[in-house]
Amino acid sequence: xxxxxxxxxxxxxxxxxxxxxxxxxxxxxxxxxxxxxxxxxxxxxxxxxxxxxxxxxxxxxxxxxxxxxxxxxxxxxxxxxxxxxxxxxxxxxxxxxxxxxxxxxxxxxxxxxxxxxxxxxxxxxxxxxxxxxxxxxxxxxxxxxxxxxxxxxxxxxxxxxxxxxxxxxxxxxxxxxxxxxxxxxxxxxxx
Amino acid sequence: xxxxxxxxxxxxxxxxxxxxxxxxxxxxxxxxxxxxxxxxxxxxxxxxxxxxxxxxxxxxxxxxxxxxxxxxxxxxxxxxxxxxxxxxxxxxxxxxxxxxxxxxxxxxxxxxxxxxxxxxxxxxxxxxxxxxxxxxxxxxxxxxxxxxxxxxxxxxxxxxxxxxxxxxxxxxxxxxxxxxxxxxxxxxxxxxxxxxxxxxxx
Numbered sequence: 075x076x077x078x079x080x081x082x083x084x085x086x087x088x089x090x091x092x093x094x095x096x097x098x099x100x101x102x103x104x105x106x107x108x109x110x111x112x113x114x115x116x117x118x119x120x121x122x123x124x125x126x127x128x129x130x131x132x133x134x135x136x137x138x139x140x141x142x143x144x145x146x147x148x149x150x151x152x153x154x155x156x157x158x159x160x161x162x163x164x165x166x167x168x169x170x171x172x173x174x175x176x177x178x179x180x181x182x183x184x185x186x187x188x189x190x191x192x193x194x195x196x197x198x199x200x201x202x203x204x205x206x207x208x209x210x211x212x213x214x215x216x217x218x219x220x221x222x223x224x225x226x227x228x229x230x231x232x233x234x235x236x237x238x239x240x241x242x243x244x245x246x247x248x249x250x251x252x253x254x255x256x257x258x259x260x261x262x263x264x265x
Numbered sequence: 266x267x268x269x270x271x272x273x274x275x276x277x278x279x280x281x282x283x284x285x286x287x288x289x290x291x292x293x294x295x296x297x298x299x300x301x302x303x304x305x306x307x308x309x310x311x312x313x314x315x316x317x318x319x320x321x322x323x324x325x326x327x328x329x330x331x332x333x334x335x336x337x338x339x340x341x342x343x344x345x346x347x348x349x350x351x352x353x354x355x356x357x358x359x360x361x362x363x364x365x366x367x368x369x370x371x372x373x374x375x376x377x378x379x380x381x382x383x384x385x386x387x388x389x390x391x392x393x394x395x396x397x398x399x400x401x402x403x404x405x406x407x408x409x410x411x412x413x414x415x416x417x418x419x420x421x422x423x424x425x426x427x428x429x430x431x432x433x434x435x436x437x438x439x440x441x442x443x444x445x446x447x448x449x450x451x452x453x454x455x456x457x458x459x460x461x462x463x464x465x466x467x
Contacts, residue, residue: 095333102329110322120320124328131332140455196317203314217279218314224281243275250306253313 087147091138098138102131105151108220112152113159115215118204122166126159133158149230152220156212156231202252210245213238268293269300278307356448364441371434 083104089097109130114123133154134141141150203211212231216222224242228235270293276282277290294301322328 095336098336099329099333102332103325106325106328106332107322110328111319114319123320124323127328128332128335132335132337135336192316195313199313200317203317214314218311224276224279239276239281242279243272246275246307246310249314250310253310254306 083147084143087138087141087143090135091141098131098135101147105148106131108148109151109155112215112220113155115203115219116156116159116208116211117163118200119163122162123159125166126155126162129158129162130155145229149226152216153230153232160208199253202249205252206245206248210241210248213241214245214249217242269297270294271300271303274300274303274307278304278311357445360441360445360448364438364445367434367437367441 086097110127113126216227224238227238270290
């Protein structure tokens with residue numbers, strides 16, 4: 075079944091490469107949600123994510139002749155998506171509220187956060203993710219949300235596996251440093 | 266300095282460790298509370314990350330229609346670019362042909378010179394090959410006027426022979442090699458960069 079799907083997508087890609095817009099629309103239908111999710115995880119804004127997803131597919135259409143079937147199309151699209159998302163963020167200047175630093179995430183003082191709701195907690199995590207450097211955030215998103223192996227991340231972002239490991243370690247360490255005090259607090263509240 | 270396995274914990278947690286390293290990490294984890302705590306923290310972090318929801322995505326069909334309307338009318342693939350691709354791949358073939366021609370001509374010239382020196386060629390064939398001694402015009406002229414003598418004369422003759430016979434071939438071959446390397450560098454850049462935009466900054 076999987077093989078049939080792969081063959082089918084390869085044929086659709088070939089048609090799209092020869093200029094078939096309907097075939098390309100089929101590819102958009104298949105990968106739209108994945109691309110949107112990845113961009114959203116990178117930029118944290120649904121409107122930017124949708125615009126960036128559109129931009130991703132337009133760029134993909136323009137560069138489809140350079141796509142090589144050795145790389146899964148999904149990975150190729152994600153790579154374009156990361157760049158499109160970052161470009162969009164810089165252009166729109168709608169990057170998260172300046173409040174990332176203002177949140178004082180590393181401050182472990184018990185306060186209102188002890189009453190933090192689930193929603194606030196996810197916002198906190200989201201902001202901590204967005205405060206990561208772009209390159210480390212990309213690796214983290216692909217690992218945590220797309221469940222990619224190190225090898226796949228390496229191929230998608232065109233970086234060595236060793237760099238994938240170091241960026242992932244770095245991203246997780248930063249997140250832990252920022253979130254751990256709050257987490258301990260939150261966990262204690264639940265007990 | 267400790268023997269903690271902190272640097273391998275992420276890879277262990279992600280199932281990316283192989284071979285003896287897994288056993289090494291597991292043995293350490295069984296005996297080390299610090300590393301076990303680190304591993305638990307990784308699990309908690311992962312759990313928290315999964316809690317962050319993704320907003321609802323508009324219907325993929327509608328999205329695909331919107332994208333279709335935004336697509337440029339013509340993609341970059343045209344008959345012109347197809348011809349360019351063919352021409353592009355003819356460059357290394359042409360360079361290879363030139364290199365083979367130069368090498369063959371050089372080899373044949375050397376072989377015929379050797380054959381002539383050994384007396385293996387008749388006079389008719391030999392007349393097509395110019396003897397080195399006959400080509401050193403400048404050196405012999407200078408020698409006649411006494412401007413070059415002894416070792417200097419021999420050295421000058423050799424230099425002039427080299428300049429006249431071998432140097433142009435070397436220059437040609439180096440030029441062909443440089444052109445090929447340039448083509449290869451451009452090809453490699455195009456090949457590795459599937460889309461013409463920079464990657465995420467480090």
